[in-house]
Amino acid sequence: MRTKPFSVVYEDNHLLVVNKAAGILVQGDKTKDKTLTDYCKEYIAEKYNKPGAVFLHPVHRLDRPVSGLVVFARTSKGLERMMELFRKRDIHKVYWAVVKKRTPEEMGKLTHWLVKDEVKNVVSAHEKEVPGSQKAELNYKRLGKLNDHWLVEVRPISGRPHQIRVQLASMGCPIRGDLKYGFHKPNTDASINLHAFYLVFVHPIKKEKLYLRAALPEEPFWEQYLELEPVKAKDQHLDNTFSG
Template structure:
């Protein structure tokens, strides 16, 4: 397994001249913020600079974000051409994103959720609101329950729209919050059991379908479930 050899160390899932795909660890920022804590964008730039002997500033396009407590597949563009073409796929909603989540409560075997969400930029929180509220965005997802152990349920979630905190807010609103989610699940745990499991898209230059996936971290509550469910 190739890694970035940074602190923290990050697993590299795929790399070519245009893309860098990694498995983001839990607790790592997607990009730099006011805290000054390590972020995955800066660490991946450090890796590219060292690995490929790049002089000066390294270009690395941040194509999407994962919340700090969320782990999983993150993709970066190593060229402006790749950044532009993948950003267009994101706008057209042709990229397929799947997540794994461990929730509490009593979710049904399958579900289709649609809400309108409003983000408060000052508090960095999202709430469900009525459709006519100014600034509200529609949010849609589907899920399948893969397994249940005690009061923990493993869901596979497919995003139809991509909104900030969408999965966390929508599942919580329905009464099955994500295990360990302090912000939307009223938990006092230090981890949120949400993992960006896979990405499927068209390669920006080869024009062929590519697929990337990463297994979730093997600690509680993920370790309660068979690893066969993560393949």
Template sequence: MTPDKLIRHGHSQSDIPVLYEDNHVLAIVKPVNVPTQEDASGDPDLLSLLKEDLKIRHNKPGNVFLGLVHRLDRPVGGTMIFAKTSKAASRLSESVRGRSFRKMYVAVLNGVPAALQGRLTHHLLKDSRTNTVQAVRPGTAGSKEAILEYRVLGQADGLSLVQIELHTGRSHQIRVQMQAISCPLYGDQKYGSSLSRPGQQLALWSLLAGAPHPVSKENMSFHSFPPAQFPWSEWPKSLYESMIEAEN
């Protein structure tokens, strides 16, 4: 899917490609290292940037509504869907809760999982003070069940490319669950610091996001590809394209 326009702010590397827009939804490609919403860093955040663009582009006075129905960690880039009305936000949030909101990721791991495909279930506990998450025993107070399915698509020089489908949307879920099977993500300074060098970019990308349209109920599906640079470039773009074709 070719972006039909760019929302520009600052340097070109931070431009926000728009995949689709109508009166109810906005699908974009989140740049890496941009927070999804305002955080303690004070850096420009995606939600505020998109709201400002909508206000200018549609010449709207006052506050502009834009609903955040799913999130990506700051270092993660890729496909996201936002709601442009409160009704759309409510219905898309219901899709998330009912698990009809589809989220597919691609990641590069350090090492290769023992099983080349599988379903992982862990219980995750978040420490808000340190903004870290750990896998804990089932039944641990405050923990939440996390489920994902993965499939190894390729291997290269001690790294593996995996396709991941989330069935829950827990904080840092993919990063922690992959660390739990001894295959932390490439470039993960938080959950794989012993294998990652400072300055390496976390290799996790939101490849596809989809859900029933909040008004028409037709199935929406949007995708974007990771940048053509290491470690993503260890595998041909045709491999990423075949993943999308298989899902549509």
């Protein structure tokens, strides 16, 4: 049975935050496959018995093979203010990535200049600024090892396409299953082991701080890593500490 495309993590009049399954597109592309946006619009229309078009816009994207938190705006005011939060980097994002090779340091910061090939949909990382490049930064921490793989917590500072995937690969640590960036074999379900785990931000309308967590995919390989998560949902210091 196929995994359902999403589960709801947070919902109010202004926002819908869901946990996306790997393999689902956030927005349409040339494949014309049904998107997360389509699924979520159907959910809103059915739940609230809304006739006609539903206003629902993703505020950001996750790559198709990545799982985890995606924020949608349900109102134009919510959309405008959430996009401003992302633009100002007032959203704290935490990802978990599984890699085969041990990271060079337990904790570190990566800075690269990224160039995207739009035709091939692949990003290259450069140590120095090159024409057409965008600066990308992230912090990482190695959390532990299980079954010959390492779990790495990643906190992107910028939000560039494929950033985490290409930056970890540039360090010699491609994400498990990510053939595009150098992992040696695919995952059977075509996912990669990158999960958008936490989001922390101040609600753009209500002005209350939200600590949102997306459960790991219900899949044995992922679930074994839960023992490496000492931070509980009640940890109110998530925005300035690493798990572990």
